[in-house]
Amino acid sequence: MTIISVLLILSCLLLLGSSRLHVAIRVVAAQGILLGVLPLIRAVGDIHYGIWILGLSTIISKGILLPWLMTVCVRLSGIRREIEPFVGFGPSLLCGTALLGLAVWITTRLQLTPAEAPLVLLTSSFFAIFVGLFLMVARRQAITQSLAYLVLENGVYGVGVCMSLDFPFIVELGILLDVFVGVFLMGNLLFHLDREFEHLDTDKLTELSDLSAPATAVEEHA
């Protein structure tokens, strides 16, 4: 469990510092597999068939199918292979360590009993949530936003594993299905974004805004 938590933290730091899209996709895939293994380890002793199904479907969806979809997206569309940050990689890593500190502070403040939540795992899950939110605003491309959403969701899933193992299995599957379909739809829209805007930079998505003059945005595309 500790190993998984540490790996989760390392993978998040890697995401903050990596400049290659392919690396980022693989790291997110690895996270998905780690999280799929998690409930299996957590439930040592009485492994219920539901936990097996849940773990396996997490691994298949978050670890294999969605990363594969992203890779196809990158290959078929003209996305540049480098990640373009608003916040550079060095400062991102610095922010990352600050966020890690925040995660540690929050988990110690939460006052959980150790039996209910392994603290390391809780810390790393909160860290993943923060990193997901940070990547969402700090990276330029639409595809990195959907990756960031996956990281965020992985973090939430981790917190869920810590806090409520007795969640009904059918509900857990429902949550997983929602995430899967959500990212699938995002991937679908990515293709269209690429075709329509000939780029996947979200900071150019400014036609619909009440704050900036829309006319200039239209000219930019024309």
Next chain:
Amino acid sequence: MTLLLLTILLPAVAGTASYFIRPHRWRRLLWGTTAALHLALSVTAALPMNATPLDHWIGMDSLSAIFLVLTSLLFLGATVYGIGYVAREPVTGQLDFEDGSLFKNEPESIFTGAILLLLAAMTLAILSRHLALQWVAIEATTLASAPLIYYHQNRRSLEAAWKYLILCSVGIAVALLGIFFIRMTIQDSPHELTLATLLERASTLNHKWLSTAFIFMLVGYGTKMGLAPMHTWLPDAHSEAPSPVSAMLSGALLNCAFLGILRVQQICAAAGMASFGGDLLILFGLVSMGLAGVFILRQADYKRMLAYSSVEHMGILALGVGLGGLGLFGSLLHAVNHSIVKAMLFLTAGNILSRFHTKDTTKIQGVRDALPISGALWIAGFLAVTGSPPFGTFISEFTILRAVVDQGRWVVAALYVVFLLLAFVGMAGIVLRMALGRSEVNRVREPLTTVLSPLVFAVIAILLGVYLPGPLADKLHDAAQLLGGMAK
């Protein structure tokens, strides 16, 4: 119980089937039949003799009865309008009238399938009495409605759909964290997250965890409900979606997220923490009203104006619930009124858009001249949505005002009235300029499908202003009591 399951499964099955039905006529027939049957099922399920026990994962109390029948009614209205709408949309590519680019609509089967699945997800969200199950359903509504927003496959709808999907998914992920925290409030096992369990143990719940959970769920579901400052996706999505979809999004879908917040508030009230959540709701409510008022004032796009008006009304709902007592009744009544009026306005806006080919308010004149029925509806809708008598919205907004004054919160009362006036002035300028005068386009006979639903909604909006039917009033009082309001 079977009845409730049937209400959820019917649109789900019909929606899935729609993807595979090739002939347009059969698919549209299925769409219409499902909508009518769904309304019949919802009304039957809401009858007192069909009451079900409330300790299961799915059940219907007064709160869900109000929202379910309302949603179903709006869906039927949007269906009557929508079937005509998709039938008139060209199959081949068409010119975008705003930036002149060429675009092609989504296949109609995807549109019909998605809107029926949206109905299924909304029904589940309304009926579910398990917090996590409700979360799954609310997230499913986001997923089902994203393809609807992207129906006209052009740049603006794409941008709107992308923002909608990302922002709502992130917001809802925050709400899921909140649900995990609610699980932590139960100190002894079993940790069932059904409303029945939570309400039964309300007095033993851990207050610190419950307040944290409330904040997370308010922010999470508040994003989906369109409370400022998390509302930024809403004007884009609601203005770029096809009009029948906008009507569903503003009229019905926002209510589902509102219900998500109401359920946590219900738990808080049972745990004796009604005022904690209440103050936060009042704050978010006022911020939403103020911000929306400002943006309505300088709005150049009438569908965006309607979208901001939805933000404003969501603020009113949050404010009413936050006040508690009489405010709860006012807020629930207002939810009913707002949904009906907003659906009517969006459908009318769709008529104007398809005749004048622009969303720019400054380029439209003489709607009454060119489209006599829609023009009249447009003015009536404006009066209704700004809470003028004799419409139902006047009564509900006034009830909320009375609740504020009763509690002696003078600052809140002043802000509430100022923001309502701001929206009134802003909309009056835009709507009247559009409606009056001579138009440059010719007068046409309006097809029945385009005016029937908004006309019916207008009649209901007026009726609710002069007479509140007994069964509805009972349900509203009952629901307000569930949320900790006073007895009748």
